[in-house]
Amino acid sequence: MSDWMVTQSPAARRRPRALSPLREHLRDTFWFAPTTAMVAVFVVWLGAQALDTAIVEALREEGDHDTLDELMRFADDAKAVVSAVGSAMMTFIGVVFSISLVAVQMASGQFTPRVVRLFVRSRITKATFAVFLATFVLTLLVLTAFDSADDPRAVTSLPLVQSVLTLCMVALSLLLFVLYVNTTLRLMRISQVIARIATESFRVAASMPAPSAGRETAGLGAATAWVPHEGRAGVLRDVHIARLVRVARKHGVVLRLLPRIGDFVVPGTPVLAVHGGAAPPRGALRGTMSVGVERTYHQDLGFGLRQLADIALRALSSAINDPTTAVQALDRIVQFLAAMSRHPLDSALHRDRGGAVRLVQPVPGWTELVDLGFTEVRGCAAGSPQVCRRLLAGLDDLLLLAPPERREPLLRHRELLRQEIALTAPTPADRAFALHPDRQGIGG
Structure with a gap:
């Protein structure tokens, strides 16, 4: 299991208090x-x-x-x-x-x-x-x-x-x-860049509240009102969680965020579903959502995986042809997925002081994270035995860590990789070499 999950005690994994996105926005300015x-x-x-x-x-x-x-x-x-x-x-x-x-x-x-x-x-x-x-x-x-x-x-x-x-x-x-x-x-140095990306990704994962059983979201019932997006079109960078929880508590409703952080939203499309009452006034919700031209780390669980996959894809391109960098990116992808293998996903529930759920925020599920980390890299890795061997070793490690209900996407990617290697490797010896799992790609 990854160091992030092993070394943190339950007290250390306590979710940080939800803060205003202003601090993160200032960090993104110069x-x-x-x-x-x-x-x-x-x-x-x-x-x-x-x-x-x-x-x-x-x-x-x-x-x-x-x-x-x-x-x-x-x-x-x-x-x-x-x-x-x-x-x-x-x-x-x-x-x-x-x-x-x-x-x-x-x-x-x-x-x-x-x-x-x-x-x-x-x-x-x-x-x-x-x-x-x-x-x-x-x-x-x-x-x-x-x-x-x-x-x-x-x-x-x-x-x-x-x-x-x-x-x-x-x-x-x-x-x-x-x-x-x-x-x-x-x-x-690419190793330092990849390590920084992984650190930011773990920080986002650590700040996520663990959702309870699905009965809490299933008991919301049908939406009673919808709140459309107002303002410019762009990427949903983050939401002011504390303020949305206060607004929902004040009006006695539950708010459910419809787009995920990182989705592109356009004016007029619904961004909040209201359960249990009328929609809060527009003035109360003004400034609770930040839209920009690009994604940020602040609340985006998949942004780190997106960057790691991009680095691996560029390293595997014919213009660069650097499979070792792709292996380093895969190391961090496997580390992050190992940390999330037993973490509750799909939705994050934010509660008020009384413990009542006031905001339901969608987050990527396990299958989406696995596909984001492996799909494009796997498609370009068939011609590189080093990357194929590292990818197989990573999938095998994740299969040992993931609970039975989360093994299907891992088995699917492993089988697809075997099929692609069978089509691209010229000889049986090359296929056997590429299908041998190795955490270093081609190493000890």
Whole structure:
């Protein structure tokens, strides 16, 4: 059984509290972190400037002109350093931006265009850009704080704390630059990309509430009202679960989401079925569904498998011809399916504080997940013995883990793979070799 299922205790598998999708949407943007950092550094600069002013006023009240002379000489040296830092930071920002573009272009061309999201969501990339821009803004603010007076008695403020803060930001920028290059080089390795995709997929699976017996959904009865989709057409990225549960509880109904996360919805088509009463007002449901141009990890259980299958398909194409990458993708596909082999699927039930079901959310079933992970890869794997052997070994492992009622799609894919190998392998020896299960494809 996979590590994900073995190592997690029941307490560790407790479903996280349903949160607003806003946090996930902000993770998919690149503007939020740099903007927040620049605003924060402006606030910090105001505090540092007030502290510098207080230091100069205290020295002037004490009449310590010698110390003021020394501080003015220090400020002159600091001004040259801050000016150099301001010029260098723009060059640094350009280098980081260029590295990012090259890495994204190489990854999207070699793996799949959907892995660009991994670079956009990378915390170290956002932190690097944010700190670099914040340092540049800080240098501009500090330069405006230098006093041109030559007489210590006429000096009103010296950017002492501000200069030290700038040097600290430079040190942090250098550290983040090293971490950024290391992280970017790791993300350009296919094994790291595949591992990131698997991690995101497991996070979605861990956040799913386990549905109870089917009698709870069967007892809903016929729908009493329908809620159509309003707004632009696009992919249903996620729904605001907590808000939908509150709305359903307030109006004493049960809401059933009709499209699955990742489905393309168009205006006018029903998206919610209402059971047990009238449909809630449109204003109460406004903003509960997010529609975009592409799928996200947030609540999409099948998105990770879709990306892993895409990577394997591209690796098996004649243009790339990299069966080892396909085997690595199959490793994670088998790992994810092993984790879901005994997990309740088909629907997720979301309850209110009293334990009553208020929202029924459809999720992919076991057969759909197996087909998503294996169908297209199996169709392209017949000409690659390495991939065929790994695929057979994975199916055999899943047959050991899956309960009897879930073995049919696995047996179907294994039989179809055997038939395809029989049609493509030129000799009996080649067929026998390709039909030998091997977890490394062609290995020990």
